[in-house]
Amino acid sequence: MPTIEFSQVEKSFGPVRVLPPMDLTLDDGEFTVLVGPSGCGKSTTLRILAGLETLSGGEIYFDGKPISGLAPKERDLAMVFQDYALYPHMNIAKNMSFALRLKGTPKAEIDAKVKRVADMLNIGQLLERKPAQLSGGQRQRVAMGRALVRDASTFLFDEPLSNLDAKLRAKMRTELAEMRNTLDKNMVYVTHDQIEAMTLGDRIVVMSEGLIQQQGTPEELFKTPANKFVAGFIGSPTMNFLDAELVEEKSRLHAKGPGFDIRLTGDLAKRLRGGKAKDITLGIRPSSFSLDKKAGEPLELRIVVAEYLGAQSTLVTRCADAEVLVEHESSSPISSNTTMKFYVLMDEVMAFDQQSGVRL
CATH class of the missing domain: 3.40.50.300 (P-loop containing nucleotide triphosphate hydrolases)
Incomplete structure (x- = not known):
């Protein structure tokens, strides 16, 4: 060949x-x-x-x-x-x-x-x-x-x-x-x-x-x-994207946008703190959410539709005007038209430059 x-x-x-x-x-x-x-x-x-x-x-x-x-x-x-x-x-x-x-x-x-x-x-x-x-x-x-x-x-x-x-x-x-x-x-x-x-x-x-x-x-x-x-x-369901501004408060780096304020931690915070970009896009996989408050940073989402797919359900939610998909075990059903606090697994979150789209 x-x-x-x-x-x-x-x-x-x-x-x-x-x-x-x-x-x-x-x-x-x-x-x-x-x-x-x-x-x-x-x-x-x-x-x-x-x-x-x-x-x-x-x-x-x-x-x-x-x-x-x-x-x-x-x-x-x-x-x-x-x-x-x-x-x-x-x-x-x-x-x-x-x-x-x-x-x-x-x-x-x-x-x-x-x-x-x-x-x-x-x-x-x-x-x-x-x-x-x-x-x-x-x-x-x-x-x-x-x-x-x-x-x-x-x-x-x-x-x-x-x-x-x-x-x-x-x-x-x-x-x-x-x-x-x-x-x-x-x-x-x-x-x-x-x-x-x-x-x-x-x-x-x-x-x-x-x-x-x-x-x-x-x-x-x-x-x-x-x-x-x-x-x-790449990835199904597709990755969620939230436009945010980087803000430093009390020596902690936050990503703030419509309807959310997420404290950045770990390697992601280190990389972004040393960079020039202030306007970023957070990338969060639907699998990177948990209901365990010890798992990560809180994000309040309004459930629009719960799509039952068998063992897993895909929740279609809203964060302000942005659509956010969340993977959730079907054994613990969640009703539509409710607002819940999810916790983002920060080790799995990515950040992209808003202008170029390059991963930071």
């Missing part, structure tokens, strides 16, 4: 620049996930790598060799599209073997590869059916199978699960995770779903407006986000 390097790669559609010059290295044998909101440039990046879009500048290298001049079929890549792209007049076996038949692969080899991949994806019993006779999840397996039989060095996935319902999407995530453990291949996966990114990726590349905001392991992005965008994008 090649090491893939993007060197100052950029893409414009007419006067609109979609990707500013970008550097990115995809390591040999790695499952890399490109994640971000719609329009951030992740699918364009994948299509440039596949050869389906031309570069506007820069170069892509496979093990140090430039490949932007190569046709898609010469890049040793296999791609799984969002919309399956199956031939409706062919049965599943022919759909999966189409690329091999074009290459003139011997029939015995084709049959062996199709059977092996179909068994791995649990679609061996469907090979004689047409795509119209399959469910959405089965069609997605066929699309993956068509890529896998090619035995390419690198597999590209462009939001392959976005058309599936929630339950099937969760099942396919598990199957993808199992599949990646059996294949020693490069995999590049594009999604807007941060749960898919967190559960599948060896490394996650977070993008926004064509720029790479941060890259790292799921744990690194969750625990040490580089900026407010990454902190808000």
Whole structure:
């Protein structure tokens, strides 16, 4: 498998620049996930790598060799599209073997590869059916199978699960995770779903407006986000943000804002006391609240809605005009339209510069 390097790669559609010059290295044998909101440039990046879009500048290298001049079929890549792209007049076996038949692969080899991949994806019993006779999840397996039989060095996935319902999407995530453990291949996966990114990726590349905001392991992005965008994008339920002003009172540092006054403690207080920023944004995960008054600093919240999710409930609350999400055990129900005092676990609180969004 090649090491893939993007060197100052950029893409414009007419006067609109979609990707500013970008550097990115995809390591040999790695499952890399490109994640971000719609329009951030992740699918364009994948299509440039596949050869389906031309570069506007820069170069892509496979093990140090430039490949932007190569046709898609010469890049040793296999791609799984969002919309399956199956031939409706062919049965599943022919759909999966189409690329091999074009290459003139011997029939015995084709049959062996199709059977092996179909068994791995649990679609061996469907090979004689047409795509119209399959469910959405089965069609997605066929699309993956068509890529896998090619035995390419690198597999590209462009939001392959976005058309599936929630339950099937969760099942396919598990199957993808199992599949990646059996294949020693490069995999590049594009999604807007941060749960898919967190559960599948060896490394996650977070993008926004064509720029790479941060890259790292799921744990690194969750625990040490580089900026407010990454902190808000990674994690479910999403992080809460409260704009505040730093005020020092009696040698203690406080973050004050509409409806709250939180005394800052520990390493966060030390970092902020030595900095220049006075207007900050506090970042508090929904899991960073407790009803134990010894756990942290008090924050009074008005409960708007309690969303029951089984063992956990998500409380939608208000702090003045700001919405705050709180994770709470469902075994101790809390009624809506009540005001309660929660305690913030200060060791888990983050602070961001209000202007730049950089984590302080």
